[in-house]
Amino acid sequence: MQSPHEHTREDLQKVFDEADCLCDEAQVQEAIDRMAAALRTDLADQNPLLFCVMNGGLILTGQLLPRLPFPLQAEYLHATRYRQETTGGILEWKLRPDVDMQNRTVVIVDDILDEGTTLNAIADYCRAHGAVDVRTAVLIDKQHDRKARPGLKADYTGLEVEDRFLFGYGMDYKGYWRNAPGIYAVKGL
Numbered sequence: 001m002q003s004p005h006e007h008t009r010e011d012l013q014k015v016f017d018e019a020d021c022l023c024d025e026a027q028v029q030e031a032i033d034r035m036a037a038a039l040r041t042d043l044a045d046q047n048p049l050l051f052c053v054m055n056g057g058l059i060l061t062g063q064l065l066p067r068l069p070f071p072l073q074a075e076y077l078h079a080t081r082y083r084q085e086t087t088g089g090i091l092e093w094k095l096r097p098d099v100d101m102q103n104r105t106v107v108i109v110d111d112i113l114d115e116g117t118t119l120n121a122i123a124d125y126c127r128a129h130g131a132v133d134v135r136t137a138v139l140i141d142k143q144h145d146r147k148a149r150p151g152l153k154a155d156y157t158g159l160e161v162e163d164r165f166l167f168g169y170g171m172d173y174k175g176y177w178r179n180a181p182g183i184y185a186v187k188g189l
């Protein structure tokens, strides 16, 4: 793995400056509003247990939670498949959830459903640990035919985006630019 110091501030700024903005902040905010409305309709009386999938799910979770004004329990877990690379490998658990899921409605919140392996594995883990209803929520669904199962979708999706390497709103470019205020595609990727 590269040390962060191998990426200079100038190089990282160039990645941002040359990237294509696929969805601006207003579009992302509208998408989060729509997701929150659907979650309120479906889950307000379910006392759900919501997991933020670190690190990428951090921003979506942080922006969804204040839009969900009903009793829910918020926790986090950490699973990674890409580390700081642009292609995925085997799912690695960095922190498994440490909370009783027996008979709970669980909502898993992540930034992106790409191939779907990460969300599938987390959902299976929650069901195996007693969750009775597992819902998945992602800001981005990347459009291609490499899904872990044909037609795989999250229960709640913010935006459908073309098959490029993306950063922003939680998604990283080599550990950077999770803070980019929109959905960006790296030039040439």
Ligand SMILES: O=P(O)(O)OC[C@H]1O[C@H](OP(=O)(O)OP(=O)(O)O)[C@H](O)[C@@H]1O
Pocket: 053, 054, 055, 056, 057, 079, 080, 081, 082, 083, 088, 110, 111, 112, 113, 114, 115, 116, 117, 118, 119, 171, 172
């Ligand atoms: O649908 P998939 O092909 O499985 O990819 C999606 C996953 O990839 C990213 O995580 P990553 O492993 O990069 O970890 P991060 O959240 O720390 O960036 C993203 O946050 C999702 O969890």
Ligand SMILES: Nc1nc2[nH]cnc2c(=O)[nH]1
Pocket: 082, 112, 114, 115, 164, 165, 166, 167, 171, 172, 173
């Ligand atoms: N940052 C980032 N992480 C991902 N994980 C799966 N696909 C992507 C992507 O396009 N960008």
